[in-house]
Amino acid sequence: xxxxxxxxxxxxxxxxxxxxxxxxxxxxxxxxxxxxxxxxxxxxxxxxxxxxxxxxxxxxxxxxxxxxxxxxxxxxxxxxxxxxxxxxxxxxxxxxxxxxxxxxxxxxxxxxxxxxxxxxxxxxxxxxxxxxxxxxxxxxxxxxxxxxxxxxxxxxxxxxxxxxxxxxxxxxxxxxxxx
Amino acid sequence: xxxxxxxxxxxxxxxxxxxxxxxxxxxxxxxxxxxxxxxxxxxxxxxxxxxxxxxxxxxxxxxxxxxxxxxxxxxxxxxxxxxxxxxxxxxxxxxxxxxxxxxxxxxxxxxxxxxxxxxxxxxxxxxxxxxxxxxxxxxxxxxxxxxxxxxxxxxxxxxxxxxxxxxxxxxxxxxxxxx
DNA sequence: GCACACATGTAAGTTGTTACATGATTAC
DNA sequence: GTAATCATGTAACAACTTACATGTGTGC
Numbered sequence: 001x002x003x004x005x006x007x008x009x010x011x012x013x014x015x016x017x018x019x020x021x022x023x024x025x026x027x028x029x030x031x032x033x034x035x036x037x038x039x040x041x042x043x044x045x046x047x048x049x050x051x052x053x054x055x056x057x058x059x060x061x062x063x064x065x066x067x068x069x070x071x072x073x074x075x076x077x078x079x080x081x082x083x084x085x086x087x088x089x090x091x092x093x094x095x096x097x098x099x100x101x102x103x104x105x106x107x108x109x110x111x112x113x114x115x116x117x118x119x120x121x122x123x124x125x126x127x128x129x130x131x132x133x134x135x136x137x138x139x140x141x142x143x144x145x146x147x148x149x150x151x152x153x154x155x156x157x158x159x160x161x162x163x164x165x166x167x168x169x170x171x172x173x174x175x176x177x178x179x
Numbered sequence: 180x181x182x183x184x185x186x187x188x189x190x191x192x193x194x195x196x197x198x199x200x201x202x203x204x205x206x207x208x209x210x211x212x213x214x215x216x217x218x219x220x221x222x223x224x225x226x227x228x229x230x231x232x233x234x235x236x237x238x239x240x241x242x243x244x245x246x247x248x249x250x251x252x253x254x255x256x257x258x259x260x261x262x263x264x265x266x267x268x269x270x271x272x273x274x275x276x277x278x279x280x281x282x283x284x285x286x287x288x289x290x291x292x293x294x295x296x297x298x299x300x301x302x303x304x305x306x307x308x309x310x311x312x313x314x315x316x317x318x319x320x321x322x323x324x325x326x327x328x329x330x331x332x333x334x335x336x337x338x339x340x341x342x343x344x345x346x347x348x349x350x351x352x353x354x355x356x357x358x
Numbered sequence: 359g360c361a362c363a364c365a366t367g368t369a370a371g372t373t374g375t376t377a378c379a380t381g382a383t384t385a386c
Numbered sequence: 387g388t389a390a391t392c393a394t395g396t397a398a399c400a401a402c403t404t405a406c407a408t409g410t411g412t413g414c
Contacts (some may be wrong), residue, residue: 001400001401002271002274003294003401004399005274005278005404006274009274009277009278009281009293010272011231012278012281017364017365018365018366019365019366021237021310022365024223028230028277029274029277030267031268031273032269032271032274032276032277033269033270033273033274033294034259034267034269034402036402036403036404037365037366037367037400038367038369038402038403038404038405039401039402039403041365041366042292042367042368042370044365045368053319056292059365059409060364060365060410061364061365061366061409061410061411062364062365062366062409062410063364063365063366064365064366064412067259074280076281077281077282079277080278080281080282080290081282081286081290082193085271085275085294086271086272087271087272087297088209088213088271088303089210089269089270089272090211090212090213090268090269091210091211091212091268092181092264092265092266092267093264093266093268094210094211094212094325094328094329094332095181095184095185095188095208095211095212096259097211097321097324097325097328098188098207098208098211098321099188099259100254100321100323100324100325101316101317101318101320101321102188102191102252102255102256102259103256103259103260105317105322107260108321110258111259112372115264118219118266122355128244133347137280138280138284139280139350141280141346141351141352142276142277142278142279142287143277145276145279145346145347146273146276146277146279146341148339148343149273149276149336149339152335152338152339153273153332153336153337153339155335155336156332156334156335157328157331157332160327160328160329160331160332162322163327164327164328167320167324168324173317173320174385180372180373180375182373182374187385195395196393197393198392198393198394201393204381213374214394215373215374215375215376216394216395217375217376217377217395217396218373218375220390220393220395220396221395221396224395238393239382239383239392239393240381240382240383240392240393240394241381241382241392241393241394242392242393242394243393243394274400
């Protein structure tokens with residue numbers, strides 16, 4: 001039920017429309033918990049049914065603004081405090097690394113170079129966000145902490161890719177028989 | 180269809196029983212793609228139906244040993260070469276960082292300390308695996324590269340947790356109103 | 359007037375989780 | 387004998403993806 005709590009957390013931050021939540025997911029939360037509109041809208045309806053959020057406004061083009069309720073705030077606090085985080089991480093990119101030996105070294109290195117280009121782009125984007133001016137409250141500080149987590153992870157991945165590409169280019173790989 | 184290719188990759192490495200694959204997932208692949216027995220066994224049956232793997236042996240206690248076929252090997256190569264990796268990463272632990280401000284600073288710091296303890300354990304385990312002697316072929320080298328990826332990621336996460344915990348303990352957090 | 363971004367929703371299918379279910383061998 | 391581990395499977399449910407579907411305001 002992470003999506004439920006992700007939405008609750010985003011609305012605890014500030015009342016937002018469904019569409020604004022969708023954009024928020026695309027821009028920042030996507031790095032931790034990607035979600036599409038077809039998941040978000042029905043879940044918002046369920047959260048409202050359960051009294052954890054309420055619709056406070058109807059805007060132009062049928063947009064609906066939701067705000068978290070007291071019950072909802074209690075629920076996200078309970079989730080953070082009382083439930084054990086599911087620490088499993090799913091990453092197809094990491095999975096592929098295990099099977100690099102299936103390809104010839106040059107081809108494997110080529111794949112990793114594409115990965116590097118992609119994650120460089122992500123790092124640039126995160127650094128761009130980091131450079132933007134922010135407030136000084138706890139919310140802004142927490143956001144910056146989360147952002148630093150993203151930067152650390154992506155930075156480490158890039159360093160790893162550099163060394164992995166170098167290793168694939170070393171004579172040991174090329175010289176040796178497939179296994 | 181990542182599970183399918185994860186199984187194919189593991190069997191390309193070596194023929195294995197379903198149970199051995201399950202253990203392999205728990206021990207190494209889990210860091211990239213967790214999977215349970217209730218997903219693995221039916222998927223093996225489907226892979227066999229599709230001719231990508233074949234059962235080569237029936238062992239004690241009804242265990243079944245599978246080996247990859249030529250078709251299966253071609254399929255994993257095709258997957259690695261021709262399909263774009265899904266680079267989305269899902270991590271509840273990372274998600275929770277965005278909502279740290281919802282808790283009081285001391286409580287939030289406590290949560291991060293639990294995270295730190297958990298990831299230290301994972302780092303220890305990965306370092307233990309790294310210290311084990313391995314072969315020198317491409318498979319062993321690729322495995323070590325993947326392992327280094329895990330070590331880099333977990334190491335970066337731990338460094339981030341150290342700095343985040345320090346920041347939550349700083350006077351700015353305690354002094355300031357919730358927002 | 360037309361393209362684009364805004365804005366929300368549903369439906370079908372796939373993937374993943376949790377629980378149910380069963381039986382065989384090994385170590386004590 | 388009994389507990390633990392080995393070994394495989396199914397079923398119900400929840401979560402997620404992709405495709406379908408529709409309508410509104412803004413800028414050119």
